[in-house]
Amino acid sequence: MEEYKTIHFQEDESIGYITLNRPEKLNAFTVTMMSEILDAFDHIDSKDSIKAVIITGEGRAFCAGADLSSGGETFNSGFDTSDAYKSDFKRDSGGILTLRMFNCLKPILIACNGDAVGIGASLQLAADIRVASSTARYGFVFAKRGIVPDACSSWFLPRIVGISKALELCFSGELFSAEDALKFGLVNYTVEPSDLMIETKKIAHKLISNTAPVSVALTRHMIWDMSSASSPEEAHILDSKSINSRGASEDAVEGVMSFLEKRKAKYVNKISSDMPSFFPWRKSIFKDKK
Numbered sequence: 001m002e003e004y005k006t007i008h009f010q011e012d013e014s015i016g017y018i019t020l021n022r023p024e025k026l027n028a029f030t031v032t033m034m035s036e037i038l039d040a041f042d043h044i045d046s047k048d049s050i051k052a053v054i055i056t057g058e059g060r061a062f063c064a065g066a067d068l069s070s071g072g073e074t075f076n077s078g079f080d081t082s083d084a085y086k087s088d089f090k091r092d093s094g095g096i097l098t099l100r101m102f103n104c105l106k107p108i109l110i111a112c113n114g115d116a117v118g119i120g121a122s123l124q125l126a127a128d129i130r131v132a133s134s135t136a137r138y139g140f141v142f143a144k145r146g147i148v149p150d151a152c153s154s155w156f157l158p159r160i161v162g163i164s165k166a167l168e169l170c171f172s173g174e175l176f177s178a179e180d181a182l183k184f185g186l187v188n189y190t191v192e193p194s195d196l197m198i199e200t201k202k203i204a205h206k207l208i209s210n211t212a213p214v215s216v217a218l219t220r221h222m223i224w225d226m227s228s229a230s231s232p233e234e235a236h237i238l239d240s241k242s243i244n245s246r247g248a249s250e251d252a253v254e255g256v257m258s259f260l261e262k263r264k265a266k267y268v269n270k271i272s273s274d275m276p277s278f279f280p281w282r283k284s285i286f287k288d289k290k
Contacts, residue, residue: 016052023060025067027061038096041104045271048270051106056200062113062114063116094151098126103280108127109129109203117137123151125156125157130187131196131200132190139174140169144173159227211267222235245278251268
């Protein structure tokens, strides 16, 4: 891993921590920050010792949105995506990030320590669990800046809060409180600022301490992908292939025997080497459907 300029990364007790680290700019988002977060996720997915990810911000904000220091050209600047996508148009940098988060093999949690505006709010949508400080505020302010929602939020946000609420939040561009975010279903929990990282770590460890990493990775993609399936038959195909694969694994034997023997399971299958051959399934899982 290279030396990062806009984020801080560390691993501790099976959790990878990504901290947005431009506190003097309220962690405003830049292309450099995007590139560094992408690199951190590549590292996280490659290391079996990391079983979950927590993203937070340094200082009093989570992320105040895009860095506006370019003035009127902020949203019209060039961005070379030739290495990531072959397109005849400029790809939204926030979307490149959230697509990478979407493809992550580990659970992603957000510890929102302060204001999250624009991309600061929309990047959180690709996480699995969002925990907010009671002092945090959110804003999908794109229409107020003469642009439109970024970071694939037109796909993520309606699935999280519903179409009508998503439209209301994006049309108005208003800031809203962590309490409202909890009421809307945008965040899972609100906690006091001093408890934010403590509680988020507790939740992360609850997800990974007694579960098989390969099963968690598959489950993450099954739930996200099937949220937009056209029928439950698609879920049945995917469930069946996944259950058959996992049922024949060493982890399945260990899961049953540890239960019968009343001991903690010791799962041996690894994400780096033991994912089923049909994963990723977005192009392969339905090829035999009549």
